[in-house]
Every structure is written in C-alpha cells, then in structure tokens.
Amino acid sequence: MSDPDSDLPIHQDRLWKDDGWTARVIKNEDDEGWAVAMYKDGESEPALVGPWTMGRDKKNPKPLDAGAFSTLVKTASEVLRRHEQQLQASLNKSVGISVGDASLTVTLTIVPDDYEPYAVLRALDEHGEAIAEKRVAPTFRLNRQTASEWAEKNFA
Incomplete structure (x- = not known):
C-alpha cells in the first residue's frame, strides 16, 4: 500500500496525490453511492467533498484519472479561494x-x-x-x- 503522506505522486483508482492535493474516493455514508474528498496537503479536513460517479458495473466507483483530478483540484482551489475572501471580508x-x-x-x-x-x-x-x-x-x-x-x- 502506498503512503499517502509521502511527497511522491500517487495515481491509483481511488487515490490520487499530486501537485499539493489528494483525492480519495470514499463510500458515501448517506446512500449506496460514492463520494470524492479533496485534501490540500497539510490539511486534516477536506476542502471539498462531492458525489462520485459509479463505474460501469453500478457497484464500484469510476476510477480517478488525470482529467477528473485536474477538475477536482480546480474546483477545490476555488472553494478555498472563496472561503479566504469571505474570511478577509469579515x-x-x-x-x-x-x-x-x-x-x-x-x-x-x-x-x-x-x-x-x-x-x-x-x-x-x-x-x-x-x-x-x-x-x-x-x-x-x-x-x-x-x-x-x-x-x-x-x-x-
């Protein structure tokens, strides 16, 4: 099993770590589906948690890939940026x-x-x-x- 705390990139079906971010596909506790959690390196709480697509077998999650990871990083970064703007405004x-x-x-x-x-x-x-x-x-x-x-x- 790969160490998610190392600085080396990880590109697995349910775990991607690269460019300061980690995406983990997790079982959705609220229903039978899957979710993805995006963590910025060094943070214990996810910056973003959202639904994740089911795979073709309708039981397992769709594997992470470079395009999906890139989109998730962009979305999570935007969420953090908006949060920082709100904090600064307050x-x-x-x-x-x-x-x-x-x-x-x-x-x-x-x-x-x-x-x-x-x-x-x-x-x-x-x-x-x-x-x-x-x-x-x-x-x-x-x-x-x-x-x-x-x-x-x-x-x-």
Missing part, C-alpha cells in the same frame, strides 16, 4: 466619511487571536496615509456614524 471593514473639506477612509481590522482578539481602527487621508489609529474591541461596529463620531472627538 475581518476587514471600511467606510468613507467627510470631515470638513477632507475625505477620509476609516478601516477596522480584526485580529482573531485565540486568547485576546482585538481590532484596530484606522483613519486614512486621501493619499492612504494613516492619520489616527486606535485599538478597539473586536466587536466594535464600524459604520459611517461611529466613524464620524470618532473623527469628531479628534480620534480620541
């Missing part, structure tokens, strides 16, 4: 405000530390230069009103 917020004649951008960056999470509130001028910064609770709600109130208090 950790980084910004609003634009006007203070006098100046247009400012106020950003909130959440630092998701396991022990002491916090957020950093920043005011940026038109050129993207930071003019004020303050550490706040990670639950701070950034919106135009809270940003304007912070600016009215001279960023105190």
Whole structure:
C-alpha cells in the first residue's frame, strides 16, 4: 500500500496525490453511492467533498484519472479561494466619511487571536496615509456614524 503522506505522486483508482492535493474516493455514508474528498496537503479536513460517479458495473466507483483530478483540484482551489475572501471580508471593514473639506477612509481590522482578539481602527487621508489609529474591541461596529463620531472627538 502506498503512503499517502509521502511527497511522491500517487495515481491509483481511488487515490490520487499530486501537485499539493489528494483525492480519495470514499463510500458515501448517506446512500449506496460514492463520494470524492479533496485534501490540500497539510490539511486534516477536506476542502471539498462531492458525489462520485459509479463505474460501469453500478457497484464500484469510476476510477480517478488525470482529467477528473485536474477538475477536482480546480474546483477545490476555488472553494478555498472563496472561503479566504469571505474570511478577509469579515475581518476587514471600511467606510468613507467627510470631515470638513477632507475625505477620509476609516478601516477596522480584526485580529482573531485565540486568547485576546482585538481590532484596530484606522483613519486614512486621501493619499492612504494613516492619520489616527486606535485599538478597539473586536466587536466594535464600524459604520459611517461611529466613524464620524470618532473623527469628531479628534480620534480620541
């Protein structure tokens, strides 16, 4: 049996490992069919799990091949990319405000530390230069009103 943790490519009917990814065809626990799980190297949880096609005998799974593996890698990579974008969007917020004649951008960056999470509130001028910064609770709600109130208090 091949070691799925080695760095060498593996191209078997139910296990393909190549280019930083591993595809495993597994018995689908929910019904009589098969599923495929895609793992990125170094990750314990699959990036993608989906149904897998039955073979011609209608009992065993269709064997993995280069084309299917390539499609699975592309799909799993896209799932991870979307997940990272969602995470970034949830950790980084910004609003634009006007203070006098100046247009400012106020950003909130959440630092998701396991022990002491916090957020950093920043005011940026038109050129993207930071003019004020303050550490706040990670639950701070950034919106135009809270940003304007912070600016009215001279960023105190």
